[in-house]
Amino acid sequence: MKKFINSVDTLLDESLRGFALAHADIVRLNPAPRFVCRTAPAQPGKVALISGGGSGHEPLHSGFVGHGMLDAACPGQIFTSPTPDQMLAAAQAVDQGGGILFIVKNYAGDVMNFEMAAEMLDIPNAGILVDDDVSIPEHSSSGRRGVAGTTIVEKIVGAAAESGMTLEECRMLGERVVKATASMGVALKSCTVPALGRPSFELADDELELGVGIHGEKGRERIALTTAGNIVERLASTIDDALKPAQGQRALLHINGLGATPLLELYLIYDLARLFWDQRGVSVTRSLVGNFTTSLDMSGCSITLTLLDDEMTRLWDAPVHTAALRWNC
Structure with missing residues (x-):
């Protein structure tokens, strides 16, 4: 395992210190219990948005703290849920009187710990569960996982709260x-988890894994390596079957890198996915391409489609100023 690292035990704290120093105009770090929040408090009465999860998905979630998105993010250890005391401390730090809204990816540890924090919190609060991964059957026992669609939810709801x-x-x-x-x-x-020191699963040079999660989980199917066009057809067809967009439907197309895929390839995937939905009469009016919900150093990508209406489009376009997303500010 080759990584820029001093110690597995100190990696997260050192990384977060660097992140907070690099973006001190936007965020500040509370080291214990660990959370990142806005440097400048939001306006009184505003709903405060808090998200979090295991580290290793950067820039999700800490990179989305700032005007127009999150008020705070709670990072756990790599691929490990943050603890309820982190969420409680973050909520108390960013409460402006409008209540707390937790945005939670559908993973058992995240759900359990955010629910515990919500029960202990003496501030009005609510939660949103993100479960956008359609590689998982809709009625599976644990439900669908929350993956790259989380970025879309945090941006649109963040603008609404603002x-x-x-x-x-x-x-x-x-x-x-x-x-x-x-x-x-x-x-x-x-990907290679530092504490493990080896890839979480092995793929031969002529294989790829369809339907992977963002914590190094295997996918739902292993197939022979094929062209980018065939890969996009498989992914986009599954998404299209799940959403069933009508002709003329406006949409946001998000191509997300999983950590080790160059933009040269991500834009190729965008071109192919855009053609897929153009041919079906779906009007892609908004786009996002890059590494936003990663899985450490995994080589791969995901495709996300969000069906838009006027309100969602307006909120997507609203000003945002975070470490990882910023426009119209």
Whole structure:
């Protein structure tokens, strides 16, 4: 294993210190219990958005703390859920009187710990569960995982909170965005978790894994390496079957890198996915390409499609100023 690292035990704290120093105009780090929050507090009465999860998915979630998105993020150890005390401390630090909205990816540890924090919190709060991974059967026992669609939810709901929407209005909007969003990923090479020191699964040079998760999980199917066109056809067809967009439907197309895939290849995937939906009469009016929900050094990507309406489009376009996303600010 070759990585820029001093110690597995100190990696996260050192990385977070560097992140906070590099973006001190936007965020500050609370080291214990560990959370990242805005440097400048939001306006009084605003709903405060908090998300989090295991580290290793950067820039998700800490990179989305700032104006127009999250008020705080709670990073756990690599691929490990943050603890309830992190979430409680973050909520108390960013509460502006409008209540707390937790945005949670559908993983057992994240769900359990955010629910525990919500029960202990003496501030009005609600939650949004993101479960956009359509590689998982809809009625599986644990439900579908939350993956790259989380970025879309955090941006749209973050803009809504910034505009003055109430806690319940933000929650309902978030649920609408989740229902309108579907994602699926593919890996050419697994990631290497520093504490493990080896890839979480092995792929031969002529194999790829369809339907991978963002924690180094194997996919739903291993197939022979094929062309980018065939890969996009498999991913996009599954997403299209799940969302069933009508002709003329407006959409946001997000091509997300999983950590080790160059932009040269991600834009190729975008071109092919855009052609797929253009041929079906779907109007892609908004786009996002790059590494936003990663899996350490995994070689691969995911495709996310979100079906847009006027309100969601307006909120997507609203000003945002974070370490990882910024426009119109």
